[in-house]
Amino acid sequence: xxxxxxxIIDVLPGLFLVVASVLAMISIAIKRNHIFIFxxxxxxxxxxxxxxxxxxSNHEFNVEPLFVIDGFGTFVTGLIVMSALAVxxxxxxxxxxxxxxxxxxYILLLLxxxxxxxxxxxxxxxxxxxxxxxxxxxxxxxxxxxxxRNKSDEAGLKYLILAAFSSAFLLFGMALVYSASGSMxxxxxxxxxxxxxxxxxxxxxxxxLMVVGIGFKLGVVPFHMWAPDVYEGAPAPxxxxxxxxxxGGMVVLLVxxxxxxxxxxxxxxxxxxxxxxxxxMIAGNVLxxxxxxxxxxxxxxxxxHMGYILVAFLAGGELGEEAVxxxxxxxxxTNIGAFGVVAILSDQDRDAERLEDYQGLxxxxxxxxxxxxxxxxxxxxxxxxxxxLGKFYLITSGVHAQLWWLVIxxxxxxxxxxYYYIRIIAMMFEKAEGSDELALHPRLYLINLITLxxxxxxxxxxxxxPQGLIEQIxxxxx
Amino acid sequence: MQVAFYIAALVAVxxxxxxxxxxxxxxxxxxLVVSFMAMAVVFFILGxxxxxxxxxxxxxxxxxxxxxFVIMMLNQKEEAVTQEKxxxxxxxxxxxxxxxxxxxxxxxxxxxxxESHAVGQHVVDVKELGKxxxxxxxxxVELGGMLLMAGIVGAYHLGRQKKKVIHRFLxxxxx
Numbered sequence: 001x002x003x004x005x006x007x008i009i010d011v012l013p014g015l016f017l018v019v020a021s022v023l024a025m026i027s028i029a030i031k032r033n034h035i036f037i038f039x040x041x042x043x044x045x046x047x048x049x050x051x052x053x054x055x056x057s058n059h060e061f062n063v064e065p066l067f068v069i070d071g072f073g074t075f076v077t078g079l080i081v082m083s084a085l086a087v088x089x090x091x092x093x094x095x096x097x098x099x100x101x102x103x104x105x106y107i108l109l110l111l112x113x114x115x116x117x118x119x120x121x122x123x124x125x126x127x128x129x130x131x132x133x134x135x136x137x138x139x140x141x142x143x144x145x146x147x148x149r150n151k152s153d154e155a156g157l158k159y160l161i162l163a164a165f166s167s168a169f170l171l172f173g174m175a176l177v178y179s180a181s182g183s184m185x186x187x188x189x190x191x192x193x194x195x196x197x198x199x200x201x202x203x204x205x206x207x208x209l210m211v212v213g214i215g216f217k218l219g220v221v222p223f224h225m226w227a228p229d230v231y232e233g234a235p236a237p238x239x240x241x242x243x244x245x246x247x248g249g250m251v252v253l254l255v256x257x258x259x260x261x262x263x264x265x266x267x268x269x270x271x272x273x274x275x276x277x278x279x280x281m282i283a284g285n286v287l288x289x290x291x292x293x294x295x296x297x298x299x300x301x302x303x304x305h306m307g308y309i310l311v312a313f314l315a316g317g318e319l320g321e322e323a324v325x326x327x328x329x330x331x332x333x334t335n336i337g338a339f340g341v342v343a344i345l346s347d348q349d350r351d352a353e354r355l356e357d358y359q360g361l362x363x364x365x366x367x368x369x370x371x372x373x374x375x376x377x378x379x380x381x382x383x384x385x386x387x388x389l390g391k392f393y394l395i396t397s398g399v400h401a402q403l404w405w406l407v408i409x410x411x412x413x414x415x416x417x418x419y420y421y422i423r424i425i426a427m428m429f430e431k432a433e434g435s436d437e438l439a440l441h442p443r444l445y446l447i448n449l450i451t452l453x454x455x456x457x458x459x460x461x462x463x464x465x466p467q468g469l470i471e472q473i474x475x476x477x478x
Numbered sequence: 479m480q481v482a483f484y485i486a487a488l489v490a491v492x493x494x495x496x497x498x499x500x501x502x503x504x505x506x507x508x509x510l511v512v513s514f515m516a517m518a519v520v521f522f523i524l525g526x527x528x529x530x531x532x533x534x535x536x537x538x539x540x541x542x543x544x545x546x547f548v549i550m551m552l553n554q555k556e557e558a559v560t561q562e563k564x565x566x567x568x569x570x571x572x573x574x575x576x577x578x579x580x581x582x583x584x585x586x587x588x589x590x591x592x593e594s595h596a597v598g599q600h601v602v603d604v605k606e607l608g609k610x611x612x613x614x615x616x617x618x619v620e621l622g623g624m625l626l627m628a629g630i631v632g633a634y635h636l637g638r639q640k641k642k643v644i645h646r647f648l649x650x651x652x653x
Contacts, residue, residue: 011617018620018624021624021627022627025627025631063617064614065614065615066615066617066618067617101635101638104631104632104634104635107627107628107631108628108631108632111624111627111628111631112628114624115628118621126615126618127617127618127621130618130621130622130625131621133625134621134624134625134628137625137628137629137632138628138632140632141628141631141632141633141635141636142632144636145635147635147636147638156636
């Protein structure tokens with residue numbers, strides 16, 4: 001019986017996360033201890049990262065029939081794991097201040113990371129859907145985790161209904177693609193695609209439905225409606241998770257799927273993604289201008305950023321993949337840092353989400369204000385930050401592929417975007433007048449501060465000296 | 479067999495349309511059960527008897543019972559009962575009854591014909607299914623386990639009573 005042709009070492013990163021989540025669950029059953037479960041989570045994430053560095057780099061193999069483990073996947077898995085570690089470091093202090101039961105959060109965090117990791121390495125519809133659902137189901141509970149807040153219920157319910165709906169779209173699309181091509185494996189679909197230069201109708205319908213499902217997860221226009229409400233209602237570390245890890249996994253999957261099946265030979269699909277990219281860049285930036293809630297501003301900015309990343313995705317090729325990898329690193333660091341600042345300034349009653357909460361921050365907490373300024377400048381793409389180089393990479397890949405319109409829209413909408421980032425920075429330098437009753441009284445934890453400073457240092461380091469990172473990406477993508 | 483397939487598929491489509499157009503949840507539920515049964519027949523004719531059995535046991539059985547539990551927990555008052563009596567006219571159950579009768583007829587027909595020769599398909603039996611699931615797709619099965627774990631842990635956390643409510647009671651006692 002061909003029971004197991006799976007080499008256990010190949011799937012070890014996933015196994016690490018599974019074991020850690022089961023261990024966390026058992027430890028809750030025995031005795032609830034926040035620190036213990038936090039240590040288990042962080043160690044396992046660190047363990048996966050060390051394993052990837054020591055063993056898995058420069059390996060390329062398939063775990064038939066579900067997974068492909070290549071350089072791109074390994075690189076992004078490492079990125080996801082380290083981002084999850086940053087999120088869990090930020091979460092510890094955030095949840096320590098709240099009376100809710102905190103321990104289940106870490107199980108969900110580990111499982112969501114596992115889901116994203118599976119998306120990144122999957123080459124089959126079955127593993128794609130399972131990974132997506134593990135990610136989504138963990139996120140439903142994480143978004144609504146703080147039961148005492150009304151807004152988090154609303155956000156959780158919105159995310160649940162819309163994500164379930166989009167999963168149904170994705171599933172129906174996959175069924176149609178399967179019925180047309182007779183294969184759920186990406187390479188099998190690629191064979192069918194190369195035999196059909198014109199897009200057959202069932203395949204076309206299936207692809208369209210899949211674009212809806214994927215677009216929802218990425219939060220791109222016109223499937224972006226959930227993003228601002230969910231970001232606003234979710235706890236700040238969870239918002240960081242959704243903005244970075246959950247979207248990053250889907251981006252990689254999209255790149256891999258289209259690269260494998262060579263979907264760009266169909267002009268219809270290219271046009272559809274180009275329209276989505278343009279709409280996201282413009283709508284994300286324009287809508288963010290009117291917001292006065294920092295979490296909502298970051299939500300709209302992440303919509304715009306997904307639009308930017310689609311430019312590199314459309315450019316395709318090796319340069320496109322490289323640009324996506326670099327941009328994901330910059331985007332993950334920046335977004336987790338920005339939401340980390342929101343998390344560190346939040347107190348028991350509410351998150352630091354109003355623009356007024358940041359008034360005069362520079363005089364109250366100069367270190368945090370400096371970090372937040374760096375994050376916002378990186379989001380805006382100002383030189384000397386990783387965000388600038390990421391955007392530079394995207395534009396290079398767009399120009400290389402001669403996507404002039406997309407590049408022009410990218411540059412123009414970035415300029416619009418500058419306005420609302422700078423507005424927050426200006427707010428932080430404004431002197432606060434009088435004492436506000438609603439002022440927040442956060443307890444600052446050293447662990448948070450250190451995490452933020454490390455993230456900030458990385459952004460500036462990669463902004464000034466990106467060669468190291470670029471060489472790493474080259475090594476992995478070869 | 480081909481005719482049986484088309485009848486079952488038609489019943490599935492009609493009953494599903496009825497499910498999403500009903501305003502009363504119980505009425506929708508009646509059609510939902512019919513829809514599941516029709517789907518089971520479709521699976522059977524396409525050569526997947528195990529999937530057909532699961533469709534009946536899990537969906538038409540367990541899930542529908544769960545939905546009924548949820549409706550019970552909504553705690554409807556007595557007016558709801560009288561209203562229900564008013565609504566439960568033959569008009570309501572005649573539709574699902576006709577569709578179910580059709581399915582019944584198909585069931586008798588399939589048993590009468592005996593051998594389950596699927597329409598031009600290879601019949602997938604349980605043994606083959608198990609070998610596939612626990613052979614190449616073993617990792618998918620284990621990921622399914624993780625999926626359920628995420629669901630259970632999430633539901634456990636969210637299902638707990640809100641503390642907010644307890645606070646309010648405590649305040650009332652102080653008065």
